[in-house]
Amino acid sequence: MALFDIAEVGRRSGVPASTLRFYEEKGLIESIGRRGLRRTFDVDVFERLSLIALGRSAGFSLEEIGGMLRRDGGPEIDRAQLLMKADEIDRTIRRLRALRNGLRHAAACEAPSHAQCPTFRRLMAVAAERARKTGRRVR
């Protein structure tokens, strides 16, 4: 008995049924058949869902994830793409560190205005630079 209905998949994976239907519609997962009207899923779906969760948490869009998954059944993901994503995360981490330092500094700083504080100003300058160059778009 390696068949699961949508509620069971939801229960085990934590992914709501509505989302599972949505993912199926998008081609990210598939049900292996129907029992009556009801979808029937194979155990495979759980790995698939884990992969999707991983991709999402790494900042990939569903479309990107779909591209990786559909390439050939198994998760034979493009290594270059992984490295690009890793670099992107590195940059995010650097920005987060700057932001965290800025917040800690702001909380501790005695200066009458943050505008007067050199640490804060440097932080600001870096962020402004990046914003001007890259325009919008995060994640």
Place this chain on the structure above:
Amino acid sequence: MALFDIAEVGRRSGVPASTLRFYEEKGLIESIGRRGLRRTFDVDVFERLSLIALGRSAGFSLEEIGGMLRRDGGPEIDRAQLLMKADEIDRTIRRLRALRNGLRHAAACEAPSHAQCPTFRRLMAVAAERARKTGRRVR
């Protein structure tokens, strides 16, 4: 000439006028006055925009950024909030670091399929776990 109209702010900051109006509506920035109908901004706005850019690039929502920026209420509460935010960022950084390491590993891993690689599997499991517990949300 320490006053800028919206187009000038846009030109210098790289932020579209529509976005500036939107930010003002949200209370993230403010114009110092009007010249006729037209908004007039102070130099301060650039620092403000830099902060917003920094926050956005670090993955914060406009609402969260608003919370950090607006020092409404007592200054002590404000500091505590900033520190909490900083701690939160620390946790995010740790998670991202693990993720990045995992991605790099997956890219380098010799296993025939990522599904076979234990490191990758662990990553997937963690992501799935997190998804199950927290429901939605990326970052």
Place this chain on the structure above:
DNA sequence: CTGCCACTTCAAGTCAACTTGAGGTCAAGA
């Protein structure tokens, strides 16, 4: 003084990733 057009407002549109709701079907337990 006039006219242009950059600016204004306000409503609506967009995109991703889902969720919700209305109305319908059917497997299974009483």
Place this chain on the structure above:
DNA sequence: TCTTGACCTCAAGTTGACTTGAAGTGGCAG
């Protein structure tokens, strides 16, 4: 057999962060 209610479909709604468009206004070059 009948009832229940979990599942189905399809359309529309939601949220965040903006963008776009229509219609109006007024600063300023000529």
